[in-house]
Amino acid sequence: MFNVPHHAAPPNVPTKDFFDTKGLDYETTYGHNAGLLKAVDKFAARLRPGCRVLDLGCGTGRPVAHTLAARGFRVHGVDFSETMVGLSRAAVPSPNGVFECAHLLDWASPPPASPEAAQQFGGIVATSSFYELAREQMEALVSRWRDWLEPGGSALLMMVAAEDVPGTRDEMYDPDGRFARGIPFRFMGDDCFLYLFTRAGWRALLEVKGGLVVREQWVEAFVPPREADCDGETNSFLIAEKVVDGGLNYLS
Template sequence: MVQGHEAEPAGRPVAAGTVSAAELFDGLGIAYERAFGRLPAQLAAVDWLTARLAPGARVLDVGSGTGRPVADRLARAGCAVTGIDVSREMVELARAQVPDARFEQCDVRDYRAPAGGFDAVCAFFPLLMMTRAEACEALARIAGWLAPGGYFVSATVPADVDGVQIEWMGSRVEVSSFSAEDYVRRLREDCGLEVLHHELSVFAPEGPGAVPEEHVFCYARRPLETG
């Protein structure tokens, strides 16, 4: 996909003929996990993260979906996990599948968290069904939620597009994204994060009509405060 997550607020209308992120993922439900739940680069990113977190670390999973594999893997590693997603169906699935984590139906654009309130944040593909300006604002807010030394592990579909309509998993959606180079630059320069690692990979989802997608994964860290 060139894809994202209480229902989307009034005042954020979607383009005619397209569906919102909440509508899309309510309709997909568990089918999304079947298609994307075994993404090797995502599993590697979560394992990299858990190896660096102490037991009880506070982790936010933005666009938590069905809870699998990300929140489930984090909870099994002993993290205190909060997941947020715009889709009611996804939140209900996640609560059933990952009872050791806490899930809220909420858009990241509306979510409120204390500055430095999380030891890590995961954001795997939740910003694609926003405008570029909204995605940039969301990334900056996420960076502010990290404690000094906290980690941000994320992924997106790299593409130099803003407000483009595409067909994805049987629905018409409007998406925006950044090139891989621009995404990494924004994390460094706009969000003030130290990018520790980034890589491009290609994944072929399971299911009829699925096509391979290019992904960029980034591991980043909020610098420790000095002075």
């Protein structure tokens, strides 16, 4: 368990109840993101065939869990919305998919069946799944990723960078310039506020807090359908690796 409680989330962000009511509307809007599908292909090519993949904030299971399962991977998804978990279970039935309803800060990797059995994951993926977390909570969560990944395992992160949202102003940034707070954003008919790292901040989150090495980083534009009543996004993608030979290139 983390020392930072999940009820300390930033104000005015989409809540569990919000996602419980959206369900298939969310999938209709975000389930066919071409940039994300390309990123999942890149990510899958780095994974050990047939390995277990941890999907943090799995949403409806589409496109990420469904695509990975179709490629022969076993997906373990976690989401705090009962509606989203139910849709994931329908999209990726057992045994290819196992989905739990839990807040990301409360979830713990299941213990091994025996002292000799490894329970690490070959991959970890988190796509648009940190928006309800404060900076300290994101850092606490990602600090566990290196323990959850098997040697040589990879992680895929997709988020929005603070500098890529038009409403971000200079006074919103933390003193280190890597995180901005209270950025106005229109999301599925709701006016909310985002709490985001910069592109350099997302990279540092994976490398400094997660102990991983970023291998690829790029951006892709995503324009939601007009009827979704959402702002457009510039999605930042990062693929990182757990290196076991000491070759970590931490950012200062």
